[in-house]
Amino acid sequence: MNRVVVVGAGLAGVRSVEALRAHGYGGAITLIGEEPHRPYDRPPLSKAVLMGQADSTLVDSDLDVLRVDFRPGVAAKGLREGVVETTEGELACDGLVIATGASPIRLRGEGPQHVLRTIDDALTLRARLTPETRVAVVGAGWIGAEVATAARKAGCPVTVVEAAEHPLAAALGPVGAHTAAWYDQAGVELRLGVAVASVDHGGLTLADGSAVEADVVVTGVGVRPSVGWLAGSGIELDDGVAVDEHLRASMPGVVAVGDCAAWWSRRYGRRLRVEHWDTALGAPDAAVASLLGEEALYDPVPYFWSEQFGHMVQYAGRHEGARLILRGDPAGGGRWAACWVTGDDTLAAVLAVDRPRDLLQGRRLIEGGQRIDVDRLPDPAIALRDC
Ligand code: FAD
Structure with a gap:
């Protein structure tokens, strides 16, 4: 193997580059990323960045030392065996790491809505969080709770609308109900058990016909794996790139890591796709080892954290x-x-x-x-x- 392409310059992408060199791979590496930025960490976006305590979260990784041909602002558009089609032409490869992450789901409606996935999203939203700006957050999940925390800290009146009967329902089940009091203590109005019908100019219309007036709407209702570019490639997709317990995709010489990868977990006897930082950090080592023909198993106990209220x-x-x-x-x-x-x-x-x-x-x-x-x-x- 002497020409590896890594698609997606997030944490999983850059860790894959590091792992390639750590495993002794001496050939060419091209890292392409849709965003115009060097690889950066996302967890601080909804914490330190939104609160004005940090402006940059670049990953501490020396791309020159890693001898990687880094191409920011370049997106993969398609794949056939041995060739990645990009917005800047074709890239031939004999090894491919797919690390394209996930993209936020948006709600129906004509009104403006913020999502929080990129550093640009975070800086744009931060500029809107000024005292007395009315903020409506859709979704009382991890991102929604952290955005509500930051918005209250900035002096904004905040309403959080959640379709389930309590916060963090999807992640934690009934235990999430124990966090509802935190919203109240922080002065956040929490509206539970009602879905949002549409995002409109001036706020939200809810499914029960009521409205939430807001100057800023932030949608935090989940993400989808960014794998649309692989349609028609022949790579098996199953809520992300379907990979085995060694993180190998169905096409030879291709592995997938991070938020976009649904791997077979030997521990749990099922496929898992885990959208957390620890997975993006840990999976690349095993994936790259598999790519290079070494014996490697990826079988972690999933872990994540959140800082809220x-x-x-x-x-x-x-x-x-x-x-x-x-x-x-x-x-x-x-x-x-x-x-x-x-x-x-x-x-x-x-x-x-x-x-x-x-x-x-x-x-x-x-x-x-x-x-x-x-x-x-x-x-x-x-x-x-x-x-
Ligand atoms: P990403 O970080 O999404 O990187 C993928 C990159 O690929 C992106 O830059 C994208 O633009 C690029 N890309 C996509 N499609 C293409 C294409 N076709 N061609 C080229 N490039 C492409 N996890 C925790 O455990 N704890 C937390 O507290 C926490 N907080 C978070 C807060 C926020 C605001 C967000 C957004 C996420 C948070 N996470 C947290 C989750 C964690 O950040 C992600 O799991 C992690 O970033 C996944 O890394 P990744 O490299 O797989 O994907």
Whole structure:
């Protein structure tokens, strides 16, 4: 292999370039990215950048030392075996890393709506967050909560509209309800159980016929994998690029990583697509090893964090079908955690609110798969590793 193309210059893309060199690959690398920027981190966009504490989040990676032909502002348009078609012509390759991430879903309607995916989105939105500007956020998920936090800090009256019965419903199920009080405490109006019918000039029309007046609308209702350019290529797609447990796509010499990749998880016995920073960071090493013909398995316990309303929220694992045990009292306003336990008393997932040690120890217990004493779990004074 001597000509590798990496499509997508986000975290997963740049980590793939680094991994190629770390694994001793000495051939040519071309990195193309649709955005006009050098690779940067996205988590601070809805935190430090929106709050005016940072203007740039560039990834600390020396592209010259990595000897990569970096082409910003160039998008892939199509793929046939050995050739990537781009907006600037064709690129021949004998190895391809797909790292095109995901794009935000927009709502129906004629009115202007902000989304938050790029540094440009963040800087544009930040400029609109001035005192007394009425902000409507659609979606009480991770992004919605963080945008609401920043907008309140900027002195904006904020309304969050959520179709589910409580915040974070898709990610956490009923446990998300324990975060509803944070909105109230921050002075955010939270409207639950009602969908948005359309984004209009001057605000939102809701499905129940009511309206939310707003100067700024921010839509945070999820993302879709950016894989439209692969249509007709013959690469198997299944909510993203379908890859095996080694992150290999259905076309030889092609791997996929990060938000756009749906990989086969040996641990969970199903395909997973995880839109979190830790996946974009960790997957490239295994993917590149597979590309170079080494034996590599990608099988992590998924992990993410969020900073909202003054709380550090961290989650590891997958809780589908597991039973919930709380540690500490969420209603008390203090630190608490939620543990999900399987039928054979192993830890399936942990959610830690301002309890980073629970996250750390819980993640290890999940990875190790050993049995725990579930009767000790509810006592937050007992360390998780001693349960
Ligand atoms: P991306 O970062 O999306 O990078 C993909 C790149 O590919 C983009 O630059 C895109 O323009 C480019 N591209 C797309 N299509 C093409 C094409 N056809 N040709 C060329 N280039 C293309 N995760 C957490 O765990 N914790 C957090 O607190 C957290 N906060 C977040 C806050 C925000 C505002 C956002 C947007 C995400 C957050 N995430 C968080 C998620 C995390 O940032 C993503 O999982 C991570 O960025 C995924 O990296 P990626 O490289 O796979 O994709």
